Every structure is written in structure tokens, then in C-alpha cells.
Amino acid sequence: MQVVEQGGEGAAAGLTERQGAVLERALGLLVEGGEKALTTAGVARAANCSKESLYKWFGDRDGLLSAMIAYQAGKVRTVEAGAGALSAASLRRHLTVFARDLIDVLSGEVSLALNRLAIGQASREGAKLGRLLQERGRRQIGRRATALLEAGRKAGLIAFDDAEEAYGTLYGLIVSDMHLRMLLGEDRGALKKEFSPRAEKAVDAFLTLYGVES
Amino acid sequence: MQVVEQGGEGAAAGLTERQGAVLERALGLLVEGGEKALTTAGVARAANCSKESLYKWFGDRDGLLSAMIAYQAGKVRTVEAGAGALSAASLRRHLTVFARDLIDVLSGEVSLALNRLAIGQASREGAKLGRLLQERGRRQIGRRATALLEAGRKAGLIAFDDAEEAYGTLYGLIVSDMHLRMLLGEDRGALKKEFSPRAEKAVDAFLTLYGVES
């Protein structure tokens, strides 16, 4: 077993290349046909491995699902915004970039499939997958946003008491109900096209609400 | 078969009381244990009816699921806001009531369970349940909101080009990512407590964005 510390595509905690490739194929199956299509036999066939290996590596089916979420989350690295001096224009630019990135992430095929998977499991087993997805996904991108907002406040461009709350407002302005509609099956492409232009308007609105007079 | 035109609890299209009671029990099972707990045998046992009757009434399992959504949607009647003359204060009051109602609906146990169900099925079968839920649920409450917004515009209190877009902004300000977090399994009560106070702030923000100077 060759443990790859630093695999080609963000291998996370002690996964071999082979195991990463298997998870990749499993994610493909999930995107194609939803949870129902994600059978252990199906994964083994698609990945050219044996079921026995799957159980050896991931324990059971739930372990496989958790590993898929962790693996995918490990691929998304939050870009650190250069914390240089912020001007009003550069803050607006950074916020707009963030808005577009957020829309891109949320409307991604794999992201949608994993969210559907976690939501489907939320009723039983204490929502283990949901918490995992939340911590590895939302928290990560939320940190990037709050860091940006804090920088804006430090530069005297925006004002708020609670960064989390301000981020919640920004998120709502950008996303509205787009995410839920996509999760319910509305066409990804169409919705993304509808919401992308609103990214700038959302930033405008946010700055109207939280911006300080110059 | 006694067809009840006007059952006690909003019987929709040609459902007998018995069938309504069965759907009620089925919804209970869904809330308790998620989709996995919603087996045909389980529903029959819980509702004291036979599987054969289930198939006679609803065709197959999917028909049962669709009937559950339609039945639940039929129970939610949108309250027509009295379209009297709006003042700035009454518009704000109506918007706040709407915000609280929206939070109540979205955080309802049955609503969450049905949304989870529809999202779980969204990958296959053309998202039939998702569309059903969308049309019977979101559209309904959206109409109420846009009507209120239009009334506010007519009264010269708020200004916007597209009522749908304005509603999207209002929705995002109120809900943010609360709905998704609840769908992922975060505690309903805690999240509702967290978001309820924000209803008024959301309305404030909305009026800041769309209100006209008096």
C-alpha cells in the first residue's frame, strides 16, 4: 500500500491513488444516477475493483459515502484573497468574484449530487453526512467570506456588528432560492444563467446595506 | 366509495376521507424515519389498510408519494392579505408577518420531510416530485408575496422593475441558508430560534433597498 501524502488531485487523509480513483468513479456514478445508482456492486464494477476491497478500505457503505464527501471536499481549496490594502473598488471586485465562485460551487454537478445524498440521509443516523458536508463545505467558503468582510471593515469601507450575520445576508442576496431549486431538479444551466447576472446586483445591494459613506 | 367533495381537512382531488387518513399516516411515517421508513407494507400497517388498497388507490409507490405531496399542499391555503390602503407602517407589518409565516412553513416538520423526499428523487425520473413540490408550494407562497409587493408599489412605498426579482431578494434576506441547513439535518428548533429575530432585520434591509424616500 503506497500511501500518497500529496497526490495529484488533493488526496486527503491517507488515501492511495487507487482509492482516490475509486472514489472518483463513485462520484461519477452518483452524479449520473443519484443515490439509488450507487450500489456497492456498481461501484466495484465501474472502478474495476472488488467489493471485498471496498469493504476493506471503507468499512461499509456509509464509510464509502463519507469518504466520497471528504475526498471531494479535499479537492476544493479556498483561495486566499491577497490581504493587501482594500479600496472601495477592490472590495467590490473581491465580493463579486466571491459571488461568482459561490454560484459556481453551488451549481456544480458533484456538489449538487453530494448535497442530495446528504439530505436524503439526514432523517436517519443523526445526519452524519449532513454535518460532514456542512463542516467541510460551508464552513470553508464561509471563512473566506468572513475574512474578506473583516478586511473590508478594517479598511473602514463597511460596518457591521457580527461578521457571521453579515455573511448570512450576503449569502442570501446572492443565492436566494437558487440552490434549493437546483436541488429539486430544476435545470442547472438555466438557473445558473439566470442567477449569474444577479451576482453584481447582490454585491451592490450588500454594499448599500453595509457600506459606510465615504 | 363515498367521494367527499369537501372533507374536513382540505381533501383535494376526489379523495375519500379514508384515503386522506392513510396519506396522513404516511406523512407521519415519512417525518419519523425518512424515505427509507416509507415502505408500502409499513404504510399499510400504520394505516390499518391493505397493500392491495394502496395500489388500487394510488397506482404504485410513486403515485403514493405524489398523492402525499398534493395532499399536504392542499392543506396550506395562502391567506389573502387585505388589499386595503397601505401605509409605510402597514406595509412593514405585512412584510414582517410574511417573513414569519415563510420561516414557519419552511421549518415545518412535514415540509422538511417532503422536501427531502423530493430532493432525493430529483436525480431520476425527471424530478417529477420536485416540480410538483415547486408548483404547489413555492409558487403559492410566491404569489402572495408578489401581490403584497405590487400593492406596495402601487401605494408608492417601494419601487422595483421586476416583482419576481424583488421577491427573490426578500426571500434571500429572510431565509439565507437556513432552509438548506435544516434540510441537512441541523436542529429545527435551534435554527428557527436563530432566524426568527432576523425576520424584522430582513424586512428592514429590504425596505432600505427598495423603499422610496417619503
Added chain:
DNA sequence: GGCGAACCGTACCGTACGGTACGCAATTTC
């Protein structure tokens, strides 16, 4: 060159579910 670990392919087992069929009781209808 032989040993052992990892692993693939396949077969197998128990279970649980969707859907159907049947026997019998209750209620309605003529």
C-alpha cells in the same frame, strides 16, 4: 526463486422491498 500480501472476479447468503393473489368479513344494493 520462493513467500506473502494485496486484490480482482465471481459466487453466495440473508434480508427486505415492490407488487400481486387469495380468502374472508363487512357493508351496501336491489
Added chain:
DNA sequence: GAAATTGCGTACCGTACGGTACGGTTCGCC
């Protein structure tokens, strides 16, 4: 009061899945 409809309870069937076991093969290691 008999015939028919309705529907409950149960048993049954085929299938598909999660999980396990086993034989054969490759590959690294001493």
C-alpha cells in the same frame, strides 16, 4: 334476504441490495 362491492389480513413471488467467502493472479520483498 341474497348478491355484489369493498377492503382487510396474510401469504407469496421475483428481484436487488449489503455484506461475506473463496479461488486465482499479480506484484513487491527477502
